[in-house]
Amino acid sequence: MVMKLRYPYQNPVDALLNYLKVRPHDTFLINEHGLSLTYENLYKSSAKLANSLDILDVGYGDKVAVVMNNSIEAVISLFAVWMLGASAVLIDPLTISEDLDYQLGDSVPKVVITDKSVIERKIAVLSKYRVVGVGVSGQGVLSFQELLGSGSITGFRPAEVRGDDVGLIYYYAGIAGRTMQVWHTYFSLYSGPYAFGEAIGLSPKDSVLVVAQLSHILGLTGLMSAFVRGAKAVIAKYFDAKDTPELIRRYGITVFAGVPLMFDQILNNPVLNNKDLSPNALSSLRLTLSAAAPLPPATQLGFYQRFGVPLVQFYGLTEAYVLTVQPIKYKDVTGMVGSAIPGAELKIVDLNDPSKELGVGSVGELAARAPWVMKGYSDPDDTRKAFHNGWLLTGDLMVMDDEDLLYFRGVKKMMIKYKGYPIFPRDLEIILMKHPAVKETYVTGEQAKDPSIGQLPMAYVVLHDEYRVRCLKRN
Structure with missing residues (x-):
């Protein structure tokens, strides 16, 4: 319901x-x-x-x-x-x-x-x-x-x-896998952050730290959630693992949302792991939230054990702000992104037939409907592909359990996640193809050794004959 x-x-x-x-x-x-x-x-x-x-x-x-x-x-x-x-x-x-x-x-x-x-x-x-x-x-x-x-x-x-006038434009590749305009309305600018604030109990008593860039939907959601819910916002030029704990202490930050790498660096940075960062250093926080990439269970549990602050995963996308938040009291956290926030409708649909809704335990594509879902892309054809009967097809593969909790299982769309930032292979391929030496190229993502980093872009390139290096065979 x-x-x-x-x-x-x-x-x-x-x-x-x-x-x-x-x-x-x-x-x-x-x-x-x-x-x-x-x-x-x-x-x-x-x-x-x-x-x-x-x-x-x-x-x-x-x-x-x-x-x-x-x-x-x-x-x-x-x-x-x-x-x-x-x-x-x-x-x-x-x-x-x-x-x-x-x-x-x-x-x-x-x-x-x-x-x-x-x-x-x-x-x-x-x-x-x-x-x-x-x-x-x-x-x-x-x-x-x-x-x-x-x-x-x-x-x-x-x-x-008007509520449906376009007030915000991001550039993002979406389902098509190539960069284009994502249109958000004036109403979605208000309703999406408001619903997220409702989900996490944001009130005028809170102070929200904004270190993710406003040019990323995560940063803008943090700022606007504080604004529409009457909370205070503390904004920093960028995230710095050494400075962030001091900002939290100085301004009595109660809510902090970031990407997994931020929490991992606070937890494991050798400069911070001394007497200057005691278990009580982040005592003003009541909630921390992670998004934009899978949150390693070791980081989630370790952050709570050290600082006594819940670190929960939430899920969103440029086309739809935030859609789910993990419950603070959770059991199996591996891959869990939580349940729908107030005002959002979610369902799992068949990959090849989005009109077919799948049941509990079946892996399929997440479809979403909410007042703050994007108005569309700049390309009408890509907008039509992104929706089915009013439902946004997110391109993310998930499974839902009998408690309506969602678990991430992969992506349908071609996308590389590096430190929480999306990189689209097709964009890199277009850039590489501009070089006169490149005949063909294929870009994919390879898992980095450090799981908090995510994936690293890897390009496979075929050169034009005249640019190939000829190796002399040894006699």
Whole structure:
């Protein structure tokens, strides 16, 4: 039976307007250096930036690329885009130049908001676009700080959006196995994180640590879950095993979600395994959660035994935020990803016939239906392939037991998981084929010696005859 939820708001901006009325001076966001934003600060800063972007001809239905490391400025940028009724195209700041060039060329943003470090590394690609840079100005780059300072909130009103308007775009390969736009609506931006927060009991008493990148669905879910549930969010530029325990202690973090490698490094890092990281070092935590890759049972059990904090697996995907959470009290954890969160419907279907639902104990493809499932891909044909009668076909193979608990059994779609990040063989093959020496190539994943790393990409290449190295036979 599906637990139905009532959602207080239909989009993040309406929620922010409410906080502005009832909790304007409460702190919502803090960075690792202690700089904080109240809800009022967030509204005013986002509205000022939105007003400046409006002058730059950004409006309802347009696209703005956000290519930024985790920061307060990144969060302000997202809300500014949403206040204009535009779509935020979230791109990994560490993406290679070829991918960045493709994603920007494909999405055609009116403006690219990015960091100084990205500009320094990718100026050849970014020079084709109108760029707003944090901590930099001149050379054709508009200053983020100057736009924020010159913007005004006098007479500014956020755009009215429909729930099914596209507010967020990720680039992901999905079922097709090649990179394309994944469209999420304004309502899914609110409903998905809200349902996840409901599943883990997130409340205004909590403080959530966000170290996964916002350009990854895991990082954005952490941030937005804290926001829509009224909790505090602490955001760090990136994960550092040495610094994270101190952030948890300093800010009284109660909820921390990451990838398995993060927890493994905290648990097994020789620098941390001394008197400075006692069993009580993480005492403020009530719950830690792991996703994006299988969680080794040794890491899960070891983390609990050492720190007394439950570490549970949850499951989601770029097309659908979070769908399952493992129960805190579990028996056999091997491969378990938990049961459906409130508002989500899940079933196991036949690999060759998705109209056929499979029973308990049968391995098949996980199909999902929820208000926060993606609107679709940019390619209509691939969108049709991804759905069957309104159900998203996830491409993941699972089995369900008689308690509705799901166990991961593999993937149908071609994908490599490296340190929790998805790598799609077809994308790598396309890059390799651009080299004049390459005639044919096949990319696959091979298991790394360290299970926390996951898989390593391995390419098999056939060269054109003129590039082959001829070996002389020994006499």
